[in-house]
Amino acid sequence: MQAVIEQPGTVDEAVEAEAARAELDPAEIDRVILPSKTLTPVERVGVYQGMYLLRMIEALEGDYPAVAHLLGDEAFTTLVTRYVAVHPSVSYTFNRLGRGFPEFVRASRTVRKRAFAADLARLELAITEVFDAPQSSAWPAGEIARIPQDAWVEAVFHPIAAFRLCVFGHPVNAYLQSVKDDHHDHPDTARKATWVAVWRKNYEVWRLDLTKPAFDFLGALAKGRPFGKAVAAAAKGLQGDPGQQLFRWLRDWVAEGMFASVDVGR
Amino acid sequence: MKPEIQNHNRWGLPDLGIGLGLRTVHYPHILEQKPAVDFFEILSENYMDTGGRPLWVLDQVAERYPVVLHGVSMNIGSTDPLDREHLAKLKSLATRTRAAWVSDHLCWTGVAGRNTHDLLPMPLTEEALRHVVQRVKQVSEILERPLILENASTYAEFASSSMPEWEFFARLMADADCGMLLDVNNVYVSAFNHGFDPGLYLDAIDPTRVTQYHLAGHTNKGTHIIDTHNDFVIGAVWDLYRHAVARTGNVATLLEWDADIPEFDVVHAEALKARAYRHEGRAVAAAS
Numbered sequence: 001m002q003a004v005i006e007q008p009g010t011v012d013e014a015v016e017a018e019a020a021r022a023e024l025d026p027a028e029i030d031r032v033i034l035p036s037k038t039l040t041p042v043e044r045v046g047v048y049q050g051m052y053l054l055r056m057i058e059a060l061e062g063d064y065p066a067v068a069h070l071l072g073d074e075a076f077t078t079l080v081t082r083y084v085a086v087h088p089s090v091s092y093t094f095n096r097l098g099r100g101f102p103e104f105v106r107a108s109r110t111v112r113k114r115a116f117a118a119d120l121a122r123l124e125l126a127i128t129e130v131f132d133a134p135q136s137s138a139w140p141a142g143e144i145a146r147i148p149q150d151a152w153v154e155a156v157f158h159p160i161a162a163f164r165l166c167v168f169g170h171p172v173n174a175y176l177q178s179v180k181d182d183h184h185d186h187p188d189t190a191r192k193a194t195w196v197a198v199w200r201k202n203y204e205v206w207r208l209d210l211t212k213p214a215f216d217f218l219g220a221l222a223k224g225r226p227f228g229k230a231v232a233a234a235a236k237g238l239q240g241d242p243g244q245q246l247f248r249w250l251r252d253w254v255a256e257g258m259f260a261s262v263d264v265g266r
Numbered sequence: 267m268k269p270e271i272q273n274h275n276r277w278g279l280p281d282l283g284i285g286l287g288l289r290t291v292h293y294p295h296i297l298e299q300k301p302a303v304d305f306f307e308i309l310s311e312n313y314m315d316t317g318g319r320p321l322w323v324l325d326q327v328a329e330r331y332p333v334v335l336h337g338v339s340m341n342i343g344s345t346d347p348l349d350r351e352h353l354a355k356l357k358s359l360a361t362r363t364r365a366a367w368v369s370d371h372l373c374w375t376g377v378a379g380r381n382t383h384d385l386l387p388m389p390l391t392e393e394a395l396r397h398v399v400q401r402v403k404q405v406s407e408i409l410e411r412p413l414i415l416e417n418a419s420t421y422a423e424f425a426s427s428s429m430p431e432w433e434f435f436a437r438l439m440a441d442a443d444c445g446m447l448l449d450v451n452n453v454y455v456s457a458f459n460h461g462f463d464p465g466l467y468l469d470a471i472d473p474t475r476v477t478q479y480h481l482a483g484h485t486n487k488g489t490h491i492i493d494t495h496n497d498f499v500i501g502a503v504w505d506l507y508r509h510a511v512a513r514t515g516n517v518a519t520l521l522e523w524d525a526d527i528p529e530f531d532v533v534h535a536e537a538l539k540a541r542a543y544r545h546e547g548r549a550v551a552a553a554s
Contacts, residue, residue, distance in 0.1 A: 001422075005382055034423045037461055038489035044422035047490065048384055055383050089381040092339035092352040095315045134317035162318065203319040 001032075004045050006088060008053055008081045011046030053077075056084045056097070063098040064124045066172075066179045067105065067117055079104075079111060095132060098125065116175075116189045119168040123176060123207075126164040126198045130205050133162035138201070138257030144250075151264040153228030157221040160260040162200035165219050169193060173209055201257040208256070213237045214249055218258075221250075275517070276474040277412055277445065279367055282332050282518035284540050286533060289523075293323050295530040303331060303534065305366070307520050310337040314355040328363040334478065334518070335360055335368045336447070339381060342401050342415065343374035343388045353408050360409065366518075367477055369414035369447045372398070372435065385418035390427035390434045395441075402442035414477045415439075416447035417467075419455040419484075419493035430462065432470035439475045446471060448517075449480035450507045451499065455491045464506055473514040481507060481540065482522040496525035498536055504543055511547030512554070519544070 003023040007014035015026040024032065026042075033041035057080050061068045068076040087100045102125050105111055106118035138160060147155060173196045174187040195215035197208045210218065213234055220230035235242035253259070275281075283304025288296070295301070306327055313324050327333065339352060360368050373385040388394055406413045417435060429437075439446060448471060457464035481504075483497030499521070511517070521537035 001386065002377055002380065002382060005384070005386075006380075032425055034425050036423075036459060036490070041422070044490075047421040047492070048382075048386065051384060052382055059383075089376075089383060090379050091381060092341075092349055093311045093315050094383065131318050132316040135322070200318060203322050 001045060005049045005052045011042055011049045014049050015042055053081060056080055059094040060098050060101065063128050064101060064121055066124055066176045067121050069179045070117055070120060071112065075112060079108065113189055116170045119170045120172040120175060123166060123172045123196065126166050127205050130162045130164055130198050130200050136160045136260040139254060139259045139261050141255045144254055147264055153226065154265045155227040156224050156263040157259050158261045159222045159258055163258055164198045165222060166196045166198065173207055199258050217246060217249060218253060275477055279477050281516045282366060284537050285518065285520040286537055287520065287522050288327060289527055291527050292530045297326060300330065301534060305332040305334060307334045307336045310335045310356055310359060311339050313359055324363065333363045333365050335365045337370040339375055340370035341375045342370060343372065343398055344377055346377055346379065348401060348404060353405065357409050367414050368409055368411060369416055371418045372415045373418045387420040387422055389424040390429050390431055392428065395434055395437060398438055399442040402444045406444065412443065412445050414445040414447050416449050416480065417452050419452040421459055421490060423460055432467040436470055436472060439472060445477040446475045447478045447480060448476045448510060450510055451482040451484055451503050452493060454503050454506055455484055455493050458491045465509060468506060468510045476514045476517050479517055479519040480522055481519065494525055495522045508543045508547040511544050512550040516544050
């Protein structure tokens with residue numbers, strides 16, 4: 001029965017599919033399922049089969065609304081149909097169904113604007129992960145002033161669990177925002193390197209476009225690089241007064257609740 | 267709220283009154299307005315793998331209202347091994363929310379490690395009964411509480427079935443010592459789809475095992491009915507509910523509305539219609 005339910009297409013096509021036939025000869029279905037007064041055995045199985053794919057589409061559309069918008073209903077349905085055939089749900093929760101979706105999009109040659117769509121899917125996966133990540137209290141912004149002057153060099157910043165840093169080859173964050181804002185004039189989907197921080201604050205998911213230097217600095221801090229080394233590396237790519245700029249960024253990120261704690265080594 | 271009439275539940279599980287399913291679209295209303303709802307039922311799996319907003323909302327709801335857990339992925343009827351991770355998280359969630367009880371469905375959701383996320387019909391055979399009895403006992407032991415199982419709406423019947431669903435359920439509950447979440451709408455839907463008398467079903471169930479009722483709307487396709495939870499409860503289902511309450515006494519009753527969900531007050535008002543039927547059901551019982 002499951003082998004039929006999981007097949008796409010009409011139920012008549014589903015019972016004839018290879019995987020379904022391997023379980024049961026279509027001619028034998030009447031022997032397994034009873035008819036009702038109004039439906040044949042195949043039609044009755046078809047009630048379940050017809051709902052299977054709709055559920056999968058609904059679940060993935062929930063996780064990837066911008067990808068669905070980009071591709072349109074028909075192409076998204078086709079993509080999900082192919083995806084769940086390769087990656088069926090193997091968990092009690094739908095939360096895990098879409099984990100392989102960005103990579104699947106990236107490898108799907110028939111997808112329109114494939115590279116853009118794959119980047120967009122990665123951003124939406126990051127959002128989902130951040131939405132569900134364990135809760136951790138943010139390090140209070142006022143604590144910055146309490147770090148002793150001589151402890152800054154070795155200070156190690158620990159991001160909250162609900163934090164992701166992403167690098168893309170396309171302006172997908174701007175595209176996602178245009179979908180959320182219901183703008184029909186979406187930004188250009190041409191290649192362009194972009195850097196985005198995704199984190200959760202007050203149980204809401206936030207996204208911040210970063211410059212490359214800011215991304216590198218935040219990335220170094222998030223990886224646990226001592227503050228002094230992170231600053232030294234980041235300062236090389238900045239003009240003017242790098243110290244001022246880096247501290248301003250840090251202060252903003254701390255205020256946004258991106259860090260859970262700071263280890264000053266004492 | 268003190269129950270109007272003592273129910274006859276064998277575990278002493280309380281009549282929580284008339285509750286609603288906790289749904290995302292109603293989060294703001296519930297948190298801000300704190301409506302007078304007797305209890306909330308949550309879809310267990312929606313809160314197992316998140317440390318974010320859903321759990322934060324749930325904690326606040328559980329602080330103010332009684333909560334019961336209702337799952338869709340226990341896969342109790344499957345031949346796959348029980349999912350220990352799922353059960354561990356379910357137990358943890360029950361503890362966190364101080365859940366009055368934990369329920370799932372008499373069904374299978376998948377085999378070979380897969381989950382169709384549907385409530386698939388059981389072959390109602392002696393072999394299947396023995397299999398499910400064993401699994402229910404295991405689950406009850408792991409959860410350290412009686413498992414409450416709901417009758418699912420079904421759209422197909424196996425030719426190998428050797429007994430009606432009500433007999434399967436009655437024997438399962440007796441042999442595995444589990445409870446029933448009696449979904450009156452599902453009885454109606456399955457009765458329509460399979461051509462049996464829904465009254466027969468209700469009368470075959472041991473009233474002391476009924477721990478909770480579900481009510482919901484459905485979609486009649488003419489040839490069959492689908493359990494869509496997207497509408498008001500129809501009169502025939504309310505009549506069945508009255509009939510059932512006459513046998514069980516007042517039992518915690520929950521309205522499910524999961525698609526095309528209207529404003530909170532509309533859903534709540536629909537649920538509260540159950541009060542009158544509970545009263546009538548008890549009156550019928552008293553008169554007979």
